[in-house]
Amino acid sequence: MPNAFELRCAQYGERLPARLEDLVGPAHGTVGLPLHVVWSGRRSYGLEQPRSRMGRYRTVLVEGQRQDLIGFLNRDLLFATWPVLRTLISRPVRVVGEAAFPELNSARAAAAA
Template structure:
């Protein structure tokens, strides 16, 4: 099924991606109540190939899990698997590893991701 914009034309790929990522956002970063330590097993709809278990105490694995969940997770996955404090601490690097549209949606919705306070964490 092709969706159409109010002008009658099909939406651009950028508009589709923006809408996809925006529809999954939590109401606030405080809603991100995922674990801060231990091993997390991602559901198959999030990690449909490759690694599914991530040790949050290993920075590279944690970064990989956050990248995967941000890109593939549903709203419920974001709030249950991501941790607010870890996201804020990792965002300066993580933002360079995620797709541009995803980064833009998150930074537009949550200015605290790009504030001076979050980059000092």
């Protein structure tokens, strides 16, 4: 029987797009998130401000469904922010994301160098 961590990993893995290139969300401007992703608190995020962008990406990665990830995340911004963002998300999201997209590990390694 799978444990809670394995169950969360499996659930998150089902939400991931096939490729990072599928993440075609905006790279600039202010973006609002729908209620099914953010049901309370802040719903609008500016992508030009690093702290705001991190909050938005964290929320979408943790709460969003596959179409939310595809439509609200931008591949280049995810890649650029991953070294810090990975420390702000839950372990299952981080583990599954890095296993599915090994290029995220190279972003982390490049930031550490």
